[in-house]
Amino acid sequence: MTHTYKITGKHQPSAHVHHQPNHLQSKPIAHHHEPGGGIYYCPMHCEGDKTYDKPGNCPVCGMDLLKQPVLHRATQFTCPMHPEIIKDQPGACPICGMDLVPLGVDLDAENHTYEDLLRKFKVAAVFTIPIFIIAMTEMVPNNPLFKLMELKYWNWVQFVFSLPVVFYATWMFFERAWKSIITWNLNMFTLIGIGAGVAWLFSIVSLLFPAAFPDQFKTHHGTVYVYFEAATVILTLVLLGQLLEARAHGKTNSAIKELLKLAPNTATRISADKAQTVSIDDIQKGDLLRVKPGEKIPVDSSIKTGEVTIDESMITGEPVPVEKKPGDKVSSGTINGNKTFVMVAEKLGSETLLSQIIEMVNTASRSKAPIQKLADKISGYFVPVVVLIALLTFSVWAKYGPDPAYVYAFVNAIAVLIIACPCALGLATPMSVMVGVGKGAKSGILIKNAESLEKMNKIDVVIIDKTGTVTEGKPxxxxxxxxxxxxxxxxxxxxxxxxxxxxxxxxxxxxxxxxxxxxxxxxxxxxxxxxxxxxxxxxxxxxxxxxxxxxxxxxxxxxxxxxxxxxxxxxxxxxxxxxxxxxxxxxxxxxxxxDKIKASSAGAIRKLQEEGLQVMMFTGDNEDTARAVSDSLNLNGFKAQMLPEDKLNEIKKLQAEGKMVAMAGDGINDAPALSQADIGIAMGTGTDVAIESAAITLVKGDLNGIAKARLLSHKVMGNIKGNLFFALGYNVLGIPLAAGLLYPFFGILLSPMIAALAMSFSSVSVILNSLRLRAAKID
Missing domain, CATH: 3.40.1110.10 (Calcium-transporting ATPase, cytoplasmic domain N)
Known part of the structure; x- marks a missing residue:
């Protein structure tokens, strides 16, 4: 808030913007009821915040598109004792009289992808294990399998067993590899497809035309070396990695899912002194709703009768219940205390605070942090360089390696291709951002995009407004x-x-x-x-x-x-x-x-100053009032009698001096300054325009949220850097090992199968490291 008498710029009649406490204005959440409907996005965020309306693969990197969690209302109801009973409206079971419960509430959007991958993995494992056993028994003296039939026939058995693995369970990898080559969006599947595909095709040729190969490629049984076990084991392990990633993705979206679970599916509507249980979708604005003790608030409303306490911790992150009286607002998803009350429905569906929070978290989770550009740039050059290294590895081993030199050359080149897959590099940033944004949402910090999360870690100066930001805004x-x-x-x-x-x-x-x-x-x-x-x-x-x-x-x-x-x-x-x-x-x-200064303001400002930040107040109020507030809070400085353009120009001056500026405010005339600042921070109790102009919204409207947001930013950036270090360090170490660098000194070679296992678990390790953010303390 920015003026001496703050009626002035915040609420101009021509603007038609109303002051609504705890209102976040953003894009509405899509509600999808039809099978297969939904919003899908790439977990690598290859195309920024682009989304798709159908499942499939990312056209850039080939990864499975993930379904964005949405508020999915139950449209049918069933009896928990008699599942054959299905009704379109809530009520009682006609058989046993029990209350009907919502049917088909789907909160686990990733389950379908996970189940599909699990089914394919089971098929791959069933056929890969026998291939692996057959291949490994070749090294066993007096191999009992050879008593049944010769090696060349067992090679044909491996070929037959490999068909379901290649053409069903893991065929998608080859499709993605081919797409990446023809579009020249080279990625991890390019390397997997080339590595495993070359090994499998080489084995087919060796079966059909053994006489075409020199003796170096032949075993002492006279057959040509086949690599069906290498190809199938590599593909199966990559599939395992995808399976584990799909499972971990569900955990990274856990914060959104927890928010989704806050929304009840039914409510008790009062009409003509009668109470009726209705679906949330049937509620109209102005309906009277009764909320009993312990029940969740179904929609954003205002209290009509009753004085109650409301647990808003799931929205604001604050554990202390808030006392409410008639006329006060209550938000969807919050929990009633120990008294029944009646409220008037005001905001429904996508208009509710909870829906808008979920949409903001979803959008931020899909956005790219600037640091991701580094990973994208590296990935762009990485695949062609790896292919060249693989060719160089083959050439060096073919010329200088021990007999059979071409076999060594072939195996080590494949190992290089497999171990260098940049999947972990692509996941390093988006996974941390997704978990960090969810963590912030559960603590009452709504982050509009990943860029603001990264910038928050670099700010030097925090500019705060007075009324409604430093003070309670209840004059x-x-x-x-x-x-x-x-x-x-x-x-x-x-x-x-x-x-x-x-x-x-x-x-x-x-x-x-x-x-x-x-x-x-x-x-x-x-x-x-x-x-x-x-x-x-x-x-x-x-x-x-x-x-x-x-x-x-x-x-x-x-x-x-x-x-x-x-x-x-x-x-x-x-x-x-x-x-x-x-x-x-x-x-x-x-x-x-x-207007009383908020009890939390002094402590929050002191916390920011202890971190080396300058905290200044820009206000439209007069010099004496501003000085009194500044002195009581020990601010680093203040500027009074400021118009909106004055705040804007002062922020520009600070930025011209090389300062990274965060601005916290809650009014319409704070909007220009919020937009100009490197980080705009809106009080969730403020106006819609201020919130739209800001990069971060503090739901509770408490300055402590700034300190929390900065600490969260610090932890997320540390986590991203750790992920990038693991991913890049892994490739820097893995490629020379796969190329056979240790062989001349220690006689150690890295099997392509071990390379595939290491590559898969490198991605999983990045996700697990990102998940550590869920336990991070930001209070």
Whole structure:
């Protein structure tokens, strides 16, 4: 909030923006009921936040597209004792009388991919294990298998067993490899397809045309070496890696799933003194809903009757229940305490706070952090370089290796291709971002995109607004003053209430409440206008009225007497917000409004300063009020009487000095500064426009959230760097080992099968490292 008298720029009638506490404005969440419907995205985020409406493979990297978790309402109901009973509406079972329960609520979007991969893995394992046993028994003296038939026939058995593995269980890898080559989007499947495909095709040729190979490629049985076991084991292990990744993906989305589970499927609607259980989808705005103790709030509403305590920890991250009374707002997904109450439904479906939180988390999880550009750039050059290294490995071994040199050359080249797969590199950033964004959401920190999460770790200066950010934003009138004998204090109050009746700002609401308490009649005003950064003006019974700061008095040419100026200055020095009232060309009185500093503000500011950050306050309030607040909080500095463009320009100056600036505010006229700052932080109790302009939203509207967001950013970036180190370090070490670097010194070679196993688990290790963020402490 940014003005001396904050009716002025935040809520202009022409803007048609209403102040709604705890309201997050964002894209609506899609609700999909049809089979197979949904929103799908690539876990590698190859195309940024691009999504698809059908399952399949990413056209860039070939990975299975994942389904975005969505709020999926139950459209049918069944009996837990008699599953044959299926109804379109909730109610009682006609057989046993039990309450029907929702049918088909699907929160595990990844299950279908996981189940499909698990089925294919079982098939692959069933046929790969016999191939592996046959191949390994070749090294056993007096091999019992050779008593049944010769090696060349066992080679044909391996070929037959490999067909289901190649053409069913893992055929998708070859499709992705081919797509990556023809589109020249080279990726991990390029290397897998080339490595395993060459080994399998080589084995086919060796079966059909053994005489075409030199003796170096032949065993002492006279058959050519076949690599069906290498190809199938590699493909099966890669499939295992994909299976484990699919399972781990479900855990990275756990925060979103927990949020989804908060939304109940039914509610108790009251009509004509009758209570009826209805589906959430049947609720209309204005419906009266009864919520019993322990039940979840079904939709965003306002309390009509009853004083209760609401557990909002699942939304705000704060464990202390909040007391609510008639007129107060309650949010979908929060939990009622120990008293029954009745509420009026106000926001449904995608309009609810919970739905918007879920959408924001989903969007942020799919976004790319700037550091990902490094991984993308490396991956772009990586695959061609690996192919060249594999060819070089083959050439060196073929020329200088021991007999059979070509066999060694072939095996080591395949090992290089397999172990160098850059899957772990591609997962390093998106996995950490996904878990980090979910962690933030559970703590009441909503992050709009991955870039803001990364930048938060680099900020030098935090700029904060005063009203609603540092203070509670629940102002109350402390005093009405008059300095003109023609106007009593009641006359001054009547005119202030008349002007403020056209405004929706919290300060205006405070004066209107005060007027109601003092039974002041509300007179209609004409020609109402909000003057940004100054105040409001209008006409009452032909007289021009103006309510605002000293700049507004100068704007309308109103004279301020010395006595009035002194009284106002005295109140301002105590940290109060004071606005003048002028009638015609004469300032006749004033209103003193106080707004308590939030109990958490001082501790949060101190915590930020201990981390080496400068914390400054930019406010539209007067110099004396701003100084009083700044001194009480030990701020690094403040600037008063600032218009929206002043805040914007000051932030530009700081950025020109090389500072990374975070700006925290909650009003419409904070929006330009929030957009200009490197990181805009909106109070969740603020206006829609401020939240739209910000990169991070603090649901609870507490400055402690800034410290939490910074700590979360620090932990996420550390996790990403750890992932990148593991992925790059693994490849830097793995490629020379696979190429046979240790063979001349220790006689050690890396089997392609071991390379495939290591490659698969490198990806899983990156995901497991990312999952550690779920246990990170950011309080």
């Amino acid at each position: 109350s009138v402390e005093k009405i003053g008059s300095v003109n004998q023609d106007f009593t204090e009641k006359d001054v109050l009547e005119r202030i209430v008349a002007l403020n009746s056209s405004s929706e700002h919290p300060l205006a609401e405070a004066t209107i409440r005060y007027g109601e308490e003092n039974q002041v009649k509300v007179h209609p005003v004409s020609d109402f206008e909000a003057i940004t950064g100054k105040g409001v003006i209008g006409k009452l019974e032909g007289a021009k009225l103006a309510l605002g700061n000293q700049k507004l008095m100068e704007h309308v040419g109103a004279e301020i007497s010395a006595d009035l100026a002194e009284q106002v200055k005295s109140a301002q020095k105590l940290g109060k917000t004071v606005s003048y009232l002028s009638v015609g060309k004469l300032a006749v009185g004033y209103v003193v409004i106080s």
